[in-house]
Amino acid sequence: MIIVKIGGSLYASPHLKEWCDQLARIHQQTLVIVPGGGPFADQVRAANKQWNLSDAVAHDMAVMAMQQYGCLLANLNGSLKVANSFKDIQDTGSTIWLPYSDVISECDYPKNWQTTSDSLALWLACKLSANHLCLVKSCEVDDSLIQQLADSEQVDGYFSTAARKFLGQTHFYHASQSTKFLNDVNNGKFN
Numbered sequence: 001m002i003i004v005k006i007g008g009s010l011y012a013s014p015h016l017k018e019w020c021d022q023l024a025r026i027h028q029q030t031l032v033i034v035p036g037g038g039p040f041a042d043q044v045r046a047a048n049k050q051w052n053l054s055d056a057v058a059h060d061m062a063v064m065a066m067q068q069y070g071c072l073l074a075n076l077n078g079s080l081k082v083a084n085s086f087k088d089i090q091d092t093g094s095t096i097w098l099p100y101s102d103v104i105s106e107c108d109y110p111k112n113w114q115t116t117s118d119s120l121a122l123w124l125a126c127k128l129s130a131n132h133l134c135l136v137k138s139c140e141v142d143d144s145l146i147q148q149l150a151d152s153e154q155v156d157g158y159f160s161t162a163a164r165k166f167l168g169q170t171h172f173y174h175a176s177q178s179t180k181f182l183n184d185v186n187n188g189k190f191n
Contacts, residue, residue: 001030001130002190005121007175008036008069009138015175019136020077022178023094026185031094032128033080034121035073040065041116059111063103066117070098086127097124114157122162131168132190134181141172 004023010016023033037044044061047053053061074082074096081095086102089095099120107123109115118135125133135141141154163170173181184190 001032001128002132002134002185003032003034003121003125003128003130004134004136004181005034005117006036006069006073007135007137008038008041008065008117010036010136010175011038011069011072013138013175015178016073017076019175019178019181020073020080022182024077024079025182027093029185029190030089030092031185032083032086032089032124032130033070033073033094033096034099034117034124035066035070035096036117037062037065038069038072040068055110055112058113059115060104062113062116063100063120066120067098067100070096086124089128099124102127109158109162116156118156119158119162122159122166125168126162126165129167132171133166133168134171134173136173136175136177136181138175140174 006019023031041062044058044065048058070082074080081090081093082098083089083095084098084101086097089097103120107120109119109123122133137154139154
């Protein structure tokens with residue numbers, strides 16, 4: 001199983017639809033797409049600044065932002081399935097995970113701005129015993145130590161702590177590398 005987190009920073013990227021189209025082509029194994037928050041999470045940040053929301057409320061609203069971004073991804077390629085719970089994820093093919101229900105009811109990660117869609121993708125990868133977690137970012141990310149990535153804010157602050165429980169491999173792709181990702185899948189990199 002492969003978990004692919006599509007960063008919210010790809011929202012304005014011409015590569016976002018390419019990723020949806022490439023991910024929809026994967027049928028021979030289970031692939032779960034975790035949406036970032038994008039501009040929907042930015043709106044939560046603005047509300048937090050204006051209204052001084054509690055960490056828990058801001059976190060819940062940010063997870064709802066992931067839901068909205070997930071709906072957008074599903075709209076970009078109608079053949080992508082949507083799952084409202086990890087229990088609804090199909091055995092093969094690509095599914096977009098809408099995280100709100102699972103995160104609110106089952107995730108024990110801190111409910112604050114340190115835990116964003118990066119860590120929630122990692123939580124899902126652990127929950128599903130996935131072999132691979134792929135993070136798609138709009139910035140260039142090398143596979144350096146995870147703590148260094150957190151220190152440079154290329155992943156969220158809780159990611160390095162959460163990564164200690166993940167037994168699989170973590171991979172990073174740039175927004176422009178959807179074809180490379182599909183080739184990696186087809187060439188057995190994720191077997």
